[in-house]
Amino acid sequence: MSARITASVYTSHVPxxxxxxxxxxxxxxxxxxLFAGYETSRAWIAEHTPDAIVLVYNDHATRFGLDLIPTFAIGTAARFPVADEGWGPRPVPDVIGHPELAAHITQSVIQQDFDLTIVNDLPVDHGLTVPLSLMFGQPDAWPCPVVPVAVNVVQYPAPSGRRCLELxxxxxxxxxxxxGDLDVQIWGTGGMSHQLQGPRAGLINSEFDHAFLDRLIADPEGLAGMPHIEYVREAGSEGIELVMxxxxxxxxxxxxxxxxxxTVHRFYHVPASNTAVGHLVLQENQRESA
Known part of the structure; x- marks a missing residue:
């Protein structure tokens, strides 16, 4: 038996x-x-709780700063503490890792010519904990281990959409x-359209956001070719998070x-703070017969 992806979950991670x-x-x-829009997904995941989650997010200058910015990093520890982002850690459980699965992904992906930075000390911020809260509520412990995959979408240059799809x-x-026999979900977080500074602060482009969701479902290969400048122009400076x-x-x-x-569930809401919130759950189907 091997591990298998059974679903992917996509959500904004607004602090x-x-x-x-x-x-x-x-x-x-x-x-x-906003929270009503996640009720369907929370009911679904209660019936489809995985053995592990590979959770793709970006660190917000909590673990990584201008002195060290890996393009792709993977957390390989047994436990990831909740970070203090300036007002104390969120009152949520520490995140339990899956070192065996993380080590295997690291070995395999590096041998496939992706340079992953291995991180054994990784406090996790809202980019990772908010998606867990949206899907699981406020449990005493998160219901499964998590393998964090951090992506640089803060300091230019960010990885291309094509590189992210290939990862x-x-x-x-x-x-x-x-x-090992593991049911694994992979989550992509961040976005949707938003800009936090400058003359376009508060930008929300719902037309772009809906088109992005359409293409993510039906044309991911084509969507992967979207250049960075289009994310920035159409979705704001922080819209680049969508490559995750x-x-x-x-x-x-x-x-x-x-x-x-x-498509199990699709949801979109404006506003949440000064951000558009998108959410999508895709579930694997059995391989079609020849």
Whole structure:
């Protein structure tokens, strides 16, 4: 038996969402429509809780700073503490790692010519914990281990969409050779359109966001060719985070000759703080008969 990707989850990781959860504001009129949009996914994942999650996110100058910025990094520790982002750590459980799976992915992906930075000391910030809160609520412990994959989308140059899609394919190939029976989900986080500074601060481009979701589902190979300048022009300076969704999409079976995944749930909401929130769950189908 080997590990297998059974689903991919895509979601924004807006820090204010974590604050709303932590301060019990999720039922307030401003926040209730957003959290209602995740109810379908939370019910689904309760029935499809994986053995492990490969969670693609970006560090927000918590573990990495201008002195050290890996393009791709993987957390290989047994435990990842919740980072203090300036106002104390979020009151959520530490994240438990899966060192065996992380080491296997690292070995395989590096041998496929991707340079992963190996990180054994990795405090995780809202980029990783907010998606867990959106999908799992406020448990005493997260229901499965997580392998963090951090991507530089903060300091130019960020990796191309094509490189990210190909990394997802490499991660899938790594799981195909893992010696163990594991149900694995891969999550891509960040985005959607938003800009936090400058004359265009507060930019939200819903037309672009919906088109991105359409192409992520139906044309990921074509979407991977979108140049950086188009992300910045259409989705704002922080819209480049969306390339991380292509890593998760690249790991799905249809790009390895399998069946087209099913769309379990799709959701979009504006605003959450000054950001557009997108969410998508794709589930693997059995390989189609010849």
């Amino acid at each position: 204010a969402i974590g604050v709303a959860v932590d301060l019990d504001k999720t039922r307030e009129p401003y926040w209730q429509p 997802g394919k490499a991660i899938r190939r790594a799981l195909d050779t893992f010696d 969704w292509l890593i998760a999409r690249g790991a799905m079976g249809d790009l390895a000759g399998g069946a087209t995944p099913s």
